[in-house]
Amino acid sequence: MARRIRPSTRALLVLAVAAAAFVATLLDAAIPRARREAESNETRALVARLGLTDLALFTEARYTRHPTQADLHSAFQDHPLALEHFPTGSLLPPPRHEAVDRETALPD
Amino acid sequence: MKQWIEKQRYLIDFTLASLARRKTRNLGLLGVYILLVFVLASVALYTHALRIEAGKVLAASPEVILQRLVAGRHDLIPPGYIDRVGRIRGVQKKEGRLWGYYYDAVVKANYTFMVPNAGGVEKGEIVVGPALERSRGLAAGNGISFRSYSGKLHTFIVADVLPQASELVSADLVLMHEEDFRAFFDYPSGHFTDIALTVANPLEVRNVALKLSAALPDSRPILRDEVLRTYASIFDWREGIVLALLSAAILAFGILAWEKASGLSADEKREIGILKAIGWETGDIIKMKFWEGLLISLTAFLVGFVAAYLHVFYYAATLFEPVLKGWSVLYPRFQLTPHIDGLQVATLFFFTVFPYAAAVLVPIWKAAITDPDAVMRG
Structure with missing residues (x-):
């Protein structure tokens, strides 16, 4: 056995x-x-x-397709109180941009 | 030593027999436990490998991209603008780039139209990305028509399809000749979308950016470092909706495990009482329960992790696709190169195996040090 x-x-x-x-x-x-x-x-x-410059991960909107190239106001681009309306907005952090110092001149 | 091993094996035998008496409950718990480790490990492996891949691939992107802003929005580069850049020291090469978006109403997808500066695409022809090839059923030699924003229909011949291996960056690309691009979008001649700059010395890049913003106050330089930083933080733990959803699942599991492990049932209490009454020492009971916790949590961790590894690296993380896809129609199919972050695995191990083992031990210790008679009476 x-x-x-x-x-x-x-x-x-x-x-x-x-x-x-x-x-x-x-x-x-x-x-x-x-x-x-x-x-x-x-x-x-x-x-x-x-x-x-970007990965083709999210092709739904221009600022999700090219997050690094999107202008700084892209999340609220439609009207002042518009909320982010693409689902990717909750996956993708805002781009880590560098603040470049600029000199200011007085208007003539 | 042999005697010690034999003793532990008898304890494991006893533990397994005790677990088998509540088979459904314990198997259910093990299943949920494995699932939790699987999802957590999948997220960790996927994001880590994607970050490494993005860093590796995008390290070849241009050192500086110069955009022109009008009222806070990206605007076209007018003629003569590129020449004003030319006098900045350290800039080795400057090229105007032409690219834009096109919404294809047929498959309801967005494409990125682009003109390769190095040429390589003849007039009347296009080179398409692999996802576009799939969605429109294209192949080299096929013709395809796009309705331009001016209402005219433009027909192109697909000269080639970009390699499938590069899909992560090229899924939705349509490469075309400069003249075709300008005709299709009615792009004013001499204008460009933005400017790509090559800077020879990496230490000079920031200085070049400073000089650019001083010389061209309406410009916005985007450095390669920013691009890499953006993708290094992609799916950061703070942003992940997957993790946000998961945190509820983790909490639920935490409650389940704690309830199962800490709240001893009357049966279990009686069992401990009997064991003590027939001569088991407190240490033996704790050892027995330690084996129970370790067997369940270790099995769950190992099985969950291995399944996650296979899911992410051999099945292209298919379960995440609906989440990552969002509202986009074109989604790249890509195989990630396996990368494991030791610290991540250690963290996952620590947070999944130890709490359970501890949650099992504490109440048992409490019950085991009380009088067997009192325990048996409940």
């Missing part, structure tokens, strides 16, 4: 398999992929060639 497998053996086995799969994901992420690297370089080259 075959010996009955103890529940602890079964549980530890499940845990060991899960832990091995976890370690495998870490290794998988650490292995450099020549094909992905080549694709990434190709995309980089396209960005450089066309002078692209």
Whole structure:
């Protein structure tokens, strides 16, 4: 008669398999992929060639398609009390713009 | 040592038998627990990998983009404007860019029309992005007509489709010849959308921006650093609607786990009483419950994380698509390169495994130190 497998053996086995799969994901992420690297370089080259500035993640509105190029008032562009009406507005933070100091001259 | 291991194994056997007595409840809890780790890990892995990818790809974008603002809005660059930029030291190359948006009423999608400065697209032809190829069912050699804003119909031949691998940046692009672009949008000749500047020395970029804003007060320079910073903060934890929705789920799970783990049922109390009455020590009972907490939370963490990894990197995060898509019709299909942030994994581990293990132990310890008779009587 075959010996009955103890529940602890079964549980530890499940845990060991899960832990091995976890370690495998870490290794998988650490292995450099020549094909992905080549694709990434190709995309980089396209960005450089066309002078692209944004990801094509959200194509619904112009200030979500090109958040870095949008003017500073784009979220309230329609009328003064207009709320952001695209769902992406809740996923995308406002662009991190640099404040460039400007000199002021008095009008003539 | 062997004896110690054997003792722990008997404790695990006992714990599993005890968990099996309330099978549905415990399996349900494990399922919800795995789901929670899966969603949290998916969000963390996806955003981290996307940020790295964006940083890598957009590092090749122009050092400075110069826009002209009129009444707070982006306006066209008039003729002669580019020449005024030319005299600033450190600027190696300056190119007027031509690009704009087009709403295609046929598929109700927005496209980005663009003129590549390096050329490469013949007159009457266009090169389209992969998402556009999918949505309009295009292939190289096909003809396509767009109705321009002036009401005229313009027909183009698709010369090529941009590589699928570059879809993250090129999904909705339509590249065309300069003359076609100007004719299509009725773009005044000599005008440009904005100016891309190449600055040789990266340390000079800020100075160039300062000089530009002094020389051209109506201009707005956008530095590559700003672009990279914007995408480094994309899906920041504060902004994520996914995380906002998730926080409710996390709270709900927290309550469920706490209720399950801390509120001992009469059965469990009786069990502890009996164990103590037949000679179990307090330490043994705590060890048994420790194994229970560890087995459940560790299994949930490992299974949830591995499932999230497969979902994000091998199934292109399909479950997030409806959330990320928002109202846009064109959505890029892209495969992210796997990246794991050790700190993120450690944080996830700490916040999912430890609270549960602690929530299991505290009430057991309380029950285990009381008199067995009192515990059994409830």
